[in-house]
Structure formats: C-alpha cells, structure tokens
Amino acid sequence: xxxxxxxxxxxxxxxxxxxxxxxxxxxxxxxxxxxxxxxxxxxxxxxxxxxxxxxxxxxxxxxxxxxxxxxxxxxxxxxxxxxxxxxxxxxxxxxxxxxxxxxxxxxxxxxxxxxxxxxxxxxxxxxxxxxxxxxxxxxxxxxxxxxxxxxxxxxxxxxxxxxxxxxxxxxxxxxxxxxxxxxxxxxxxxxxxxxxxxxxxxxxxxxxxxxxxxxxxxxxxxxxxxxxxxxxxxxxxxxxxxxxxxxxxxxxxxxxxxxxxxxxxxxxxxxxxxxxxxxxxxxxxxxxxxxxxxxxxxxxxxxxxxxxxxxxxxxxxxxxxxxxxxxxxxxxxxxxxxxxxxxxxxxxxxxxxxxxxxxxxxxxxxxxxxxxxxxxxxxxxxxxxxxxxxxxxxxxxxxxxxxxxxxx
Amino acid sequence: xxxxxxxxxxxxxxxxxxxxxxxxxxxxxxxxxxxxxxxxxxxxxxxxxxxxxxxxxxxxxxxxxxxxxxxxxxxxxxxxxxxxxxxxxxxxxxxxxxxxxxxxxxxxxxxxxxxxxxxxxxxxxxxxxxxxxxxxxxxxxxxxxxxxxxxxxxxxxxxxxxxxxxxxxxxxxxxxxxxxxxxxxxxxxxxxxxxxxxxxxxxxxxxxxxxxxxxxxxxxxxxxxxxxxxxxxxxxxxxxxxxxxxxxxxxxxxxxxxxxxxxxxxxxxxxxxxxxxxxxxxxxxxxxxxxxxxxxxxxxxxxxxxxxxxxxxxxxxxxxxxxxx
Numbered sequence: 001x002x003x004x005x006x007x008x009x010x011x012x013x014x015x016x017x018x019x020x021x022x023x024x025x026x027x028x029x030x031x032x033x034x035x036x037x038x039x040x041x042x043x044x045x046x047x048x049x050x051x052x053x054x055x056x057x058x059x060x061x062x063x064x065x066x067x068x069x070x071x072x073x074x075x076x077x078x079x080x081x082x083x084x085x086x087x088x089x090x091x092x093x094x095x096x097x098x099x100x101x102x103x104x105x106x107x108x109x110x111x112x113x114x115x116x117x118x119x120x121x122x123x124x125x126x127x128x129x130x131x132x133x134x135x136x137x138x139x140x141x142x143x144x145x146x147x148x149x150x151x152x153x154x155x156x157x158x159x160x161x162x163x164x165x166x167x168x169x170x171x172x173x174x175x176x177x178x179x180x181x182x183x184x185x186x187x188x189x190x191x192x193x194x195x196x197x198x199x200x201x202x203x204x205x206x207x208x209x210x211x212x213x214x215x216x217x218x219x220x221x222x223x224x225x226x227x228x229x230x231x232x233x234x235x236x237x238x239x240x241x242x243x244x245x246x247x248x249x250x251x252x253x254x255x256x257x258x259x260x261x262x263x264x265x266x267x268x269x270x271x272x273x274x275x276x277x278x279x280x281x282x283x284x285x286x287x288x289x290x291x292x293x294x295x296x297x298x299x300x301x302x303x304x305x306x307x308x309x310x311x312x313x314x315x316x317x318x319x320x321x322x323x324x325x326x327x328x329x330x331x332x333x334x335x336x337x338x339x340x341x342x343x344x345x346x347x348x349x350x351x352x353x354x355x356x357x358x359x360x361x362x363x364x365x366x367x368x369x370x371x372x373x374x375x376x377x378x379x380x381x382x383x384x385x386x387x388x389x390x391x392x393x394x395x396x397x398x399x400x401x402x403x404x405x406x407x408x
Numbered sequence: 409x410x411x412x413x414x415x416x417x418x419x420x421x422x423x424x425x426x427x428x429x430x431x432x433x434x435x436x437x438x439x440x441x442x443x444x445x446x447x448x449x450x451x452x453x454x455x456x457x458x459x460x461x462x463x464x465x466x467x468x469x470x471x472x473x474x475x476x477x478x479x480x481x482x483x484x485x486x487x488x489x490x491x492x493x494x495x496x497x498x499x500x501x502x503x504x505x506x507x508x509x510x511x512x513x514x515x516x517x518x519x520x521x522x523x524x525x526x527x528x529x530x531x532x533x534x535x536x537x538x539x540x541x542x543x544x545x546x547x548x549x550x551x552x553x554x555x556x557x558x559x560x561x562x563x564x565x566x567x568x569x570x571x572x573x574x575x576x577x578x579x580x581x582x583x584x585x586x587x588x589x590x591x592x593x594x595x596x597x598x599x600x601x602x603x604x605x606x607x608x609x610x611x612x613x614x615x616x617x618x619x620x621x622x623x624x625x626x627x628x629x630x631x632x633x634x635x636x637x638x639x640x641x642x643x644x645x646x647x648x649x650x651x652x653x654x655x656x657x658x659x660x661x662x663x664x665x666x667x668x669x670x671x672x673x674x675x676x677x678x679x680x681x682x683x684x685x686x687x688x689x690x691x692x693x694x695x696x697x698x699x700x701x702x703x704x705x706x707x708x709x710x711x712x713x714x715x716x717x718x719x720x721x722x723x724x725x726x727x728x729x730x731x732x733x
Contacts, residue, residue, distance in 0.1 A: 052413065053420060056417075070420050259487070263487040
C-alpha cells in the first residue's frame with residue numbers, strides 16, 4: 001500500500017510518500033512560497049537525489065497537482081500511475097473535542113473542520129485546502145485526517161479545564177486541547193516497542209522540543225496532560241513564544257504599550273521566547289554559540305528553557321504518581337545533548353540519572369541515555385509524525401473497507 | 409556536494425492545460441502617496457504582488473522609505489516581525505512605466521491632485537493610460553471618495569470594469585472598505601471587487617454612487633460643526649476632542665483626525681462635496697480654510713490644528729487663541 005502524507009501550511013506543503021509494505025519512505029519534498037514570487041517544489045528521491053522545480057505555484061491545489069505530477073513523472077517520479085496511490089493522509093492541526101482519533105474524510109468531517117477553523121485560524125484553513133485539492137484532482141481517492149489534538153482527547157477533565165467561568169467553556173469551547181499529539185503518540189509508542197514493554201501501567205513523559213515545544217504525560221499509553229493549551233502558546237518557552245505567563249502581566253503590557261489583541265498576540269507568539277530573552281535569535285544553535293562566547297542573555301535564555309522543561313517533568317511525575325520513562329524528541333530534543341543534560345540536571349531524586357558519556361554527541365538516533373541501573377529510562381526517539389500519519393491512514397482505510405461489506 | 413537538478417515546474421502539471429491565472433495575484437497602484445502606500449502595504453501583506461506607478465525615481469524611493477518606516481513602527485509596537493516586513497516589501501515594486509501594469513488584474517488609482525480644477529481630467533487620463541496596457545478584464549478602480557466613478561469611466565472603452573473603492577487611510581487597520589458600483593459597472597466586476605476586499609480581510613460596505621460616500625460625508629459634517637463650536641468659544645480644541653473621544657468612545661477627536669487625514673485633503677473633499685450638493689453644510693469652515701492657506705496641513709508636516717514633534721506627539725494646540733494663523 002502506498003500512502004501520500006501531506007502537511008499543508010499557509011504557504012507551504014510538505015509531503016512524504018510511503019510504501020507501507022516495509023515502512024519505507026519512497027520520496028519526500030516540500031512546496032514553498034505558494035502564491036508568492038519565487039515559489040518552488042523541492043523533491044528528494046529515495047536515493048537522496050534532490051531536484052528543484054521552479055515556477056509559478058499559485059495556490060494549494062496547483063501545489064498538490066505538481067506534487068502528484070512529479071511523483072508520477074517518468075523522469076523523476078516513483079510511480080507509473082496515480083492509481084498506485086492508495087490513500088492520502090493529512091496532518092490536521094485542530095480536531096476540537098469531536099475527533100478523538102484519525103478519521104476518514106467525508107462531508108461531515110469537512111464540515112466539522114470548517115467549524116474548527118475558529119479555534120485554529122492559521123492552521124486549519126490550509127489543511128482544508130489540501131483536502132479540497134485532492135478531492136478535485138483525484139475525486140475517488142480516500143483521504144484520512146490525522147489530528148494534532150486527537151491524542152490529547154484522553155486527558156481527564158480536571159486536566160483540560162481552565163479555572164474560568166464554566167459558561168465560556170460551554171459557549172466557545174475554551175479549554176486546553178494540546179498539540180503535537182501525533183508526535184507524542186508516536187514516540188511514546190515507539191519507546192515501548194524499543195524497550196519491549198507494554199504501555200499498560202507505564203508512566204512516560206515525552207518532551208517534544210523543537211521550534212514549538214511541548215511536554216506530555218503519557219500514562220497507560222494515553223495522554224493525561226500536556227503543556228500546550230487552548231493554543232500552542234501555553235507551556236514551555238519556545239523559539240519565539242513565551243509559554244506560560246501571568247495574564248495580569250499580559251493586560252498590564254497591553255495597557256502600557258497601548259496595543260490591541262492582535263499586536264499582543266504577535267508580541268507573545270513572535271517576539272517572545274528564546275528570541276525575546278536573548279535578543280539574538282530564536283534558533284537554539286545560534287543562542288548556544290553566543291552563550292559560549294559569554295553572552296549573558298543567551299545564557300539566561302538557555303537556563304530558563306531548561307528550567308521550564310524540568311518543572312514540567314516534575315509536575316507530570318507528580319500528576320502521574322511517578323515516572324518510568326523520559327523521552328526527548330523534536331529538533332532540539334533529538335540533537336542537543338547539552339540541552340538534554342541541562343534539563344536532567346538535579347532530577348536524580350526522581351530516578352532520572354543521565355549517562356553523560358552516552359548522551360554526549362548522540363544526535364538524531366534512537367538511543368537509551370540513562371545510567372545503567374537508573375530507575376527511569378531516558379531515551380532519545382526521533383519523531384516521525386509522517387510515518388504515524390501514513391500508518392493511521394492505512395489502518396483507517398482497512399477498517400472502512402472491512403465495514404463496507406455490502407453484497408455485490 | 410552533489411549538484412541539484414533544477415527544472416521548470418510547468419512541465420509537471422497533470423494536465424497540459426495552461427493554469428488559469430489566479431485572481432488578484434498581482435495588482436497595480438497608481439500614485440504612491442499616503443493612500444497608495446497603504447493600499448500597496450495592505451495588499452502585499454495578504455500575499456498579493458503590487459506594482460506601483462510613480463512620476464519619478466525620487467518619489468518611488470521616498471514611497472519605499474515611508475513604507476519601511478511604517479512597517480518599522482509596527483515592529484516597534486510588537487505588531488510585526490522583521491521577517492514579515494521583508495516579505496511585505498519584497499512583493500512591492502515601483503515603476504515609472506505604465507507598461508509594467510500589463511499583468512495586473514486589478515489597478516487602483518490613488519493619485520494626488522494639487523488643484524481641484526484638474527482632478528477629474530487628470531484621473532481620466534490615468535484611467536485611459538491604464539486601459540491601454542491592461543487586459544480587457546482587468547478592473548480599474550479609484551480610491552477617491554468624492555469623485556463619481558461613472559464620470560471617470562465614461563470615456564473608457566470598457567466602462568463596465570470600473571469601480572470606486574475607499575480604504576480608510578486614517579486608520580489603515582480599519583477592517584472595512586467602501587465599495588461603489590457606478591452606472592456602468594457590471595455585476596461580475598462588482599462581485600470580483602468584493603472578492604478582492606475579502607481577500608485583504610476587509611468587510612465590504614456597499615455604497616450607492618454618491619460623492620463623499622458614507623464616511624466622508626459624516627466626517628466633514630462633524631468637523632465643520634466642531635470648528636463652529638471652537639469658533640464660538642464653547643470649548644477648547646483639546647476639550648472638544650476629549651468629549652468626542654471619551655464621551656462617545658471614539659478613537660480620535662475631530663481635530664486630531666483632521667490632522668491625520670490632512671487639512672489640504674479635507675479642504676478638497678469639502679470643495680467637491682459643496683459643488684456636488686450645493687449645501688452650505690459642506691462648505692469648509694473658515695478655520696479649515698485658514699489652516700489650508702497657511703499650509704498647516706496636519707500631522708505629516710508637524711502642524712495642523714495641533715503642533716507635533718518629529719515622532720508625531722502633540723506638543724501644542726489652539727490655533728485660534730494663543731497663536732495667530
């Protein structure tokens with residue numbers, strides 16, 4: 001079964017094409033600057049060869065058309081005919097309370113997604129555009145929506161509610177939804193596979209640390225709490241997002257700086273986080289470099305980042321009544337040994353004991369990095385949301401076919 | 409490193425049909441004064457490419473500089489990031505040649521005319537020049553609020569493609585836009601303009617063809633009355649503004665707003681409205697005329713009803729009493 005996975009952003013489409021017989025990635029690429037000057041498609045073949053396609057890509061539908069065109073082209077493609085694509089899986093950011101798991105796309109699902117664009121005005125509309133594009137290009141192809149929020153729908157109510165008037169939850173659905181769900185689900189499941197244990201009874205904390213960052217408490221294989229909330233702004237300090245902040249400070253700043261909600265949103269989403277503290281960059285590597293030269297604010301930014309993650313690990317250990325496995329993933333989590341070390345520092349009382357030697361220099365590979373005999377297993381598990389989406393898509397399609405048992 | 413192969417993407421479409429040009433991927437703006445700059449900036453921030461036509465290289469450079477400044481101010485006020493600024497500016501290009509408008513599917517005229525006698529003829533010339541270079545289905549619009557679009561379009565070959573739309577310059581972030589259908593404007597064109605307005609995230613306010621639309625008529629009447637109140641000595645300038653702002657929950661008082669809009673422009677509006685309606689209600693107050701003659705045009709020259717420092721902060725007031733005009 002060959003599955004195309006799409007992740008449509010506001011002006012980009014990332015795609016990966018899987019052959020699920022042996023879980024191999026056959027091709028991948030990205031369409032960028034959709035609707036802008038200098039739009040292009042960058043395609044990478046299975047053998048690693050990259051091809052750049054330049055030209056006008058005016059909207060998502062045209063972008064998807066070119067992706068299909070390249071995949072099926074004799075010169076650069078990997079399939080002869082579009083029929084070889086069994087299904088398409090979409091990453092969809094917001095599935096609200098309705099979607100607790102991945103779903104086969106039909107009109108009802110689309111209607112619900114349209115409804116949820118209010119909750120994710122930046123993300124859901126491009127996701128929908130991708131779905132519409134496929135519908136118009138290959139009407140018969142089954143499509144599956146895999147939601148960033150779905151994994152967290154298992155959170156108990158006392159974890160996802162905010163202590164604000166209940167009427168607001170009823171009226172607008174104001175609650176914590178959590179994001180990065182596909183990643184947290186993938187790495188927690190993969191860790192169990194690697195360790196050869198059953199998720200039942202296991203208390204895992206997964207740290208997805210990338211440009212956006214979140215921590216998730218996974219108990220018995222289910223998300224019971226996560227650091228992102230109603231929007232991806234809550235929780236950890238991120239590249240340009242503030243993470244947790246006192247609302248009182250927010251209204252005070254808006255008053256003093258004479259700004260409205262829109263500028264405030266830009267302030268906390270785009271000018272804050274590591275960039276806001278360091279004043280240099282939102283990129284952890286650049287901050288590390290400046291810190292190594294003694295830049296005080298970069299040193300502070302790093303300390304604050306590590307400290308915030310550490311606090312969340314502690315609180316989730318408390319929430320679950322313990323911790324058995326700690327997982328690092330995402331760009332920073334997978335590649336930055338110093339960050340992992342910084343976060344784990346002082347957590348020995350929880351049984352979190354990092355093996356400095358194994359940790360040092362390990363990048364982007366599945367590895368156990370705790371000291372031998374330590375109570376908590378510390379792991380690096382590179383995330384693979386796309387593969388997860390592909391596997392989900394395959395499963396949903398198979399389920400829908402087995403239900404579809406109308407006599408011929 | 410292995411050299412990357414570069415190909416043209418057009419060869420990889422599924423069908424060989426030429427992709428239809430997406431509506432409003434590129435628009436033209438004639439004149440890049442304050443109005444033109446705002447239209448260019450708004451369109452560009454919604455991903456549309458903008459070509460603006462100016463009369464000289466200096467004016468183009470000046471417009472760029474101003475655009476940069478406006479965006480910098482937004483960054484300082486946390487409303488935008490450096491990256492976003494770069495992106496917005498990269499989509500705006502100035503030109504001296506109308507031929508560069510060739511691929512635009514929407515052209516908006518936003519020129520400034522010094523003398524009100526020439527205002528219609530100049531705009532008519534612009535419309536004709538635009539029509540010469542663009543495709544027959546390109547929409548041509550004016551941003552002028554006191555000039556009747558039917559008259560502007562009357563000498564064109566395709567009169568059905570003209571509309572008048574009015575962005576709010578005093579608060580460019582105001583999410584509305586008045587849209588006027590002229591006598592000749594076709595429904596199809598009008599619908600497309602509504603699409604454009606939606607594309608730049610504004611609410612379209614349909615307005616029947618009438619000089620001054622809704623906004624300018626309301627505002628000029630208000631300003632005239634405020635000037636009356638001031639001249640009669642009923643209240644001071646800043647107190648009149650304060651009553652309007654705090655008492656009625658408005659963002660700016662009538663005098664502050666006049667300085668932002670530009671006294672010269674308001675004076676022209678009122679001349680147009682007066683000649684259109686003949687109602688003395690629209691005759692510019694002597695205060696406005698005095699300021700206009702004294703070239704105290706408002707905030708952009710640091711002096712109008714109020715005095716301003718370079719940063720646009722009010723540092724003095726009272727044109728009637730403490731200082732002679």
